[in-house]
Amino acid sequence: xxxxxxxxxxKKNVMTIALxxxxxxxxxxALVLKNTDMFDPSIVTSLIEQxxxxxxxxxxxxxxxxxxxxxxxxxxxxxxxxxxxxxxxSLENKIIKMPLSTPMxxxxxxxxxxxxxxxxxxxxxYVRIPPWIATLAGYLAFRGLGTQILTTASDTSAISLxxxxxxxxxxxxxxxxxxxxxxGVLNIPCVAIGVLGAAVVVFISLYSRSSKIKKxxxxxxxxxxxxxxxxISAVILFFTIKFALDGGMPVVVLWILAVLIIYxxxxxxxxxGRHFMTVGGNAEASRLSGINNKRVMFFAYLxxxxxxxxxxxxxxxRTGAANSFAGQEYELDAIAACIVGGVSAYGGAGTIVGMxxxxxxxxxxNQGMFLIGVDQNWIKIVKGLVLLAAVVFEILSKxxxxxxxxxxxxxxxxxxxxxxxxxxAAEEASALEETVVSEGTEAAPVPDAGLATNxx
Amino acid sequence: xAKVLLEMKSITKTxxxxxxxxxxxxxxxxxxxxxxxxxxxxxxxxLMNVLSGIYPFGTYEGDIVYDGExxxxxxxxxxxxxxxxxxxxxxxxxxYLTIGENMFLGNEQGSKWCIDWNKTYAEADxxxxxxxxxxxxKTLIKDIGTGKQQLVEIAKALAKHAKLLILDEPxxxxxxxxxxxxxxxxxxxxxxxxxxxxxxxxxxxEVSYVADKxxxxxxxxxxxxxxxKNQEISEARIIKGMVGREITDRFPKRHDVEIGDVMxxxxxxxxxHPEFSERKVVDDVSINVRSGEVVGIYGLMGAGRTELAMxxxxxxxxxxxxxxxxxKGKKVTLKSPKxxxxxxxxxxxxxxxxxxxxxxxxxxxNTTLANLAGxxxxxxxxxxxxxxxxxxxxEKLRTKTPSVDQLVGNLSGxxxxxxxxxxxxxxxxxxLILDEPxRGIDVGAKYEIYCIINDLAxxxxxxxxxxxxxxxxxxxxxxxxxxxxxxxxxxxxxxxxTQENIMACIVGVSAEKNYADGEGREANNGxx
Numbered sequence: 001x002x003x004x005x006x007x008x009x010x011k012k013n014v015m016t017i018a019l020x021x022x023x024x025x026x027x028x029x030a031l032v033l034k035n036t037d038m039f040d041p042s043i044v045t046s047l048i049e050q051x052x053x054x055x056x057x058x059x060x061x062x063x064x065x066x067x068x069x070x071x072x073x074x075x076x077x078x079x080x081x082x083x084x085x086x087x088x089x090s091l092e093n094k095i096i097k098m099p100l101s102t103p104m105x106x107x108x109x110x111x112x113x114x115x116x117x118x119x120x121x122x123x124x125x126y127v128r129i130p131p132w133i134a135t136l137a138g139y140l141a142f143r144g145l146g147t148q149i150l151t152t153a154s155d156t157s158a159i160s161l162x163x164x165x166x167x168x169x170x171x172x173x174x175x176x177x178x179x180x181x182x183x184g185v186l187n188i189p190c191v192a193i194g195v196l197g198a199a200v201v202v203f204i205s206l207y208s209r210s211s212k213i214k215k216x217x218x219x220x221x222x223x224x225x226x227x228x229x230x231x232i233s234a235v236i237l238f239f240t241i242k243f244a245l246d247g248g249m250p251v252v253v254l255w256i257l258a259v260l261i262i263y264x265x266x267x268x269x270x271x272x273g274r275h276f277m278t279v280g281g282n283a284e285a286s287r288l289s290g291i292n293n294k295r296v297m298f299f300a301y302l303x304x305x306x307x308x309x310x311x312x313x314x315x316x317x318r319t320g321a322a323n324s325f326a327g328q329e330y331e332l333d334a335i336a337a338c339i340v341g342g343v344s345a346y347g348g349a350g351t352i353v354g355m356x357x358x359x360x361x362x363x364x365x366n367q368g369m370f371l372i373g374v375d376q377n378w379i380k381i382v383k384g385l386v387l388l389a390a391v392v393f394e395i396l397s398k399x400x401x402x403x404x405x406x407x408x409x410x411x412x413x414x415x416x417x418x419x420x421x422x423x424x425a426a427e428e429a430s431a432l433e434e435t436v437v438s439e440g441t442e443a444a445p446v447p448d449a450g451l452a453t454n455x456x
Numbered sequence: 457x458a459k460v461l462l463e464m465k466s467i468t469k470t471x472x473x474x475x476x477x478x479x480x481x482x483x484x485x486x487x488x489x490x491x492x493x494x495x496x497x498x499x500x501x502x503l504m505n506v507l508s509g510i511y512p513f514g515t516y517e518g519d520i521v522y523d524g525e526x527x528x529x530x531x532x533x534x535x536x537x538x539x540x541x542x543x544x545x546x547x548x549x550x551x552y553l554t555i556g557e558n559m560f561l562g563n564e565q566g567s568k569w570c571i572d573w574n575k576t577y578a579e580a581d582x583x584x585x586x587x588x589x590x591x592x593x594k595t596l597i598k599d600i601g602t603g604k605q606q607l608v609e610i611a612k613a614l615a616k617h618a619k620l621l622i623l624d625e626p627x628x629x630x631x632x633x634x635x636x637x638x639x640x641x642x643x644x645x646x647x648x649x650x651x652x653x654x655x656x657x658x659x660x661x662e663v664s665y666v667a668d669k670x671x672x673x674x675x676x677x678x679x680x681x682x683x684x685k686n687q688e689i690s691e692a693r694i695i696k697g698m699v700g701r702e703i704t705d706r707f708p709k710r711h712d713v714e715i716g717d718v719m720x721x722x723x724x725x726x727x728x729h730p731e732f733s734e735r736k737v738v739d740d741v742s743i744n745v746r747s748g749e750v751v752g753i754y755g756l757m758g759a760g761r762t763e764l765a766m767x768x769x770x771x772x773x774x775x776x777x778x779x780x781x782x783x784k785g786k787k788v789t790l791k792s793p794k795x796x797x798x799x800x801x802x803x804x805x806x807x808x809x810x811x812x813x814x815x816x817x818x819x820x821x822n823t824t825l826a827n828l829a830g831x832x833x834x835x836x837x838x839x840x841x842x843x844x845x846x847x848x849x850x851e852k853l854r855t856k857t858p859s860v861d862q863l864v865g866n867l868s869g870x871x872x873x874x875x876x877x878x879x880x881x882x883x884x885x886x887x888l889i890l891d892e893p894x895r896g897i898d899v900g901a902k903y904e905i906y907c908i909i910n911d912l913a914x915x916x917x918x919x920x921x922x923x924x925x926x927x928x929x930x931x932x933x934x935x936x937x938x939x940x941x942x943x944x945x946x947x948x949x950x951x952x953x954t955q956e957n958i959m960a961c962i963v964g965v966s967a968e969k970n971y972a973d974g975e976g977r978e979a980n981n982g983x984x
Contacts, residue, residue, distance in 0.1 A: 217840075218859070269837055269839070270837060271836075272835055274821065274837065278817070278821075281814035282814040284810060284811035285810075285825075288811055289797075289825045290770075290793045290794035290798075292792070344816075349816060
């Protein structure tokens with residue numbers, strides 16, 4: 001049965017449309033009010049570079065949230081702490097007399113991330129400490145620890161990262177451009193990557209459609225597939241051309257793409273991703289289906305910590321120095337990106353693509369309002385409202401579905417016998433509460449409900 | 457004749473499409489203990505919910521005449537003001553508040569703005585003495601046992617100046633000593649306070665011990681009311697009223713199914729409650745099932761059937777589990793559901809929404825959930841194969857859905873049950889434990905589920921079917937175990953089982969006792 005309809009497509013992609021709309025709105029406003037071109041290559045590049053950490057942290061946060069709306073509040077502080085450690089070992093200072101080589105520094109940073117993630121995962125999954133409490137502890141402790149290291153090591157309580165000429169340094173790995181050229185010159189390798197990417201998108205879309213049809217599965221109409229892959233290709237080409245005019249493909253973009261593609265595949269195509277969703281969707285059902293809920297929780301937080309290290313390195317290298325206010329509110333940015341991107345606050349549903357759209361939408365609002373000269377406080381107010389609107393929209397659209405659904409079972413219930421006694425009571429009760437706790441009845445909002453029953 | 461305190465006249469309560477109560481009449485005299493008995497889903501709780509205003513006036517037909525006047529209760533407060541207090545099966549106490557605070561929750565003592573704690577605790581102690589509880593009213597609820605908590609509930613009801621107390625399965629979570637104490641308390645309150653009580657219970661021995669009158673409810677109608685003053689009420693007599701239903705030809709026949717060797721054997725299986733660690737929920741149970749055989753486990757709610765099944769299935773319930781589990785003659789230890797699935801077990805839960813299905817996921821995802829390895833290579837899911845599998849089971853089980861991408865939450869109960877079955881069939885087990893496989897689904901879907909069960913038996917699988925519907929157990933099983941209060945109390949061939957002799961096993965009394973036992977022994981011999 002073919003369920004394709006334009007209305008469904010629009011409904012599914014509301015956030016994408018909102019993203020495009022606000023991008024163009026701000027571009028027009030910036031041009032009219034401040035005579036600034038928001039599509040200027042350097043502005044486009046900085047949009048991505050500034051939000052790089054959101055994409056990376058958002059991927060980790062998505063995995064945590066899938067397990068039942070669990071979050072990690074400690075990521076911002078850990079970013080600061082890792083930055084401090086990297087700075088500490090990178091060059092001579094009051095504590096360290098012998099700076100380590102770049103690979104060693106990287107190894108230490110990743111080692112700390114793995115150790116922290118393992119401890120955190122253990123506490124949450126096996127000791128059953130509620131995630132937000134365990135990570136709140138990290139939020140406080142690592143900010144303090146990071147600041148302490150920086151103030152002890154340096155008089156300015158900040159450590160600039162060293163640049164080595166002709167030798168591998170952190171700037172080479174986490175910043176800069178691929179095959180850098182001058183500003184305004186079209187960077188050919190960058191454009192080539194863009195064309196290649198666009199070609200791959202078009203090929204995969206068409207190939208998967210034709211293989212679906214060959215096997216007799218339902219598929220979207222051809223014109224729609226072509227239109228969709230053209231749009232995606234256009235976006236890819238837009239960005240790569242802007243990058244190309246701004247000196248070349250930023251290395252950060254490669255990191256972002258690598259993380260997004262890996263996590264996109266994990267969530268969509270592997271059993272691991274399926275396990276994460278199931279634990280969040282119904283922890284008890286997942287346990288009885290032979291899934292090890294505790295292990296899933298453990299890996300969610302271990303994974304988050306490792307991604308935090310990558311984000312920390314990117315951020316520290318971008319600012320060129322480790323300082324004590326690095327990473328402030330990063331955890332909230334990552335959570336907001338997920339929520340705006342349609343990741344369920346109760347777990348069980350969410351996609352990398354959604355998170356990317358959410359992160360970019362917030363980034364565009366940030367940048368656009370900044371460019372037209374809106375005060376920082378007002379930017380925060382607007383971001384808060386956007387977050388709220390996204391959640392209200394999600395809940396209302398779910399309610400609409402539920403209202404429609406409720407008509408159906410009544411017919412089927414007609415013959416129900418045993419359930420007659422219990423079911424209608426629940427139905428009536430939920431009808432009463434619907435306006436208040438519409439979500440609560442669908443998915444238990446208790447984050448560790450699954451773990452609570454995990455005891456053997 | 458004593459004054460009639462409560463009269464419910466021709467109460468009819470309809471839920472969309474279903475008549476839960478059909479022209480029910482109930483008369484309760486002042487100062488009597490009146491018992492309501494009936495099978496699960498017969499309508500007892502619905503009737504009490506109508507009485508206490510949970511189903512407000514106007515949602516049902518008929519009259520409630522209480523204390524001589526027609527009442528219109530719009531919520532629980534209305535009925536409580538009249539002195540009708542209901543104590544639900546699940547206790548409604550807050551664990552981290554004191555006994556006193558709990559007793560006057562929503563009924564706080566003192567002025568409008570300020571709680572008078574001295575008065576609260578003094579009053580609480582007074583009512584606690586009345587129910588014979590010696591603990592201080594300042595004890596936290598979590599620090600007293602379930603038996604005492606039940607007493608606190610009664611004291612709480614008394615504090616509301618209850619005249620008519622409704623107890624819904626008050627002893628279902630109590631052990632024998634506590635149950636007896638509670639029943640004696642009921643008799644004492646009746647004698648000393650003149651309290652009128654309605655008790656809902658599945659335990660017939662308790663009912664005949666405590667009740668003055670017994671009303672039998674079956675399929676939404678009151679069948680008869682027996683008065684212990686006029687006649688000796690035997691448990692067999694109550695049972696007759698409860699199950700006097702005809703078994704029609706609702707069950708498809710299995711032909712030419714060869715019953716093979718013993719596939720699964722459970723010996724001396726004992727399980728303790730995970731929270732109340734001194735309580736046995738499964739007590740020295742031994743059962744077995746052969747390939748191609750459908751074994752029924754019958755018991756009333758709370759008999760320990762689900763606990764037995766889940767503890768066998770990778771110890772997913774209970775603590776202190778002891779006993780032997782043999783699969784195909786080999787002793788195995790299954791420490792997690794994962795291990796159980798790998799060993800060839802499947803547990804199809806009674807609570808498909810709670811712990812069976814992920815309602816927010818599609819049919820496709822739910823179907824492959826217990827056997828993702830079957831559709832994936834090196835953790836990468838083969839989506840085409842997954843789709844084919846889901847499609848295959850939708851067709852095989854005739855699940856009604858527009859596509860396998862449909863969210864399971866949008867399906868009707870019967871179709872959800874089919875998805876749940878599909879999920880476990882795809883896991884390809886040798887032994888399927890089906891816990892109430894037809895609960896809450898319509899007759900047509902039930903028939904289809906029965907056909908699926910027959911197909912499974914034909915394919916040489918072993919099926920353990922837990923059910924609280926007698927006709928279903930008798931109609932579907934080859935052999936039946938009867939379970940009551942954590943123990944297996946009987947075993948018989950389905951061909952020789954009747955509703956009466958199964959029920960007789962549960963109450964342990966009947967003229968047919970010897971007959972049933974003889975059958976059990978014979979079946980035992982046959983096994984050896």
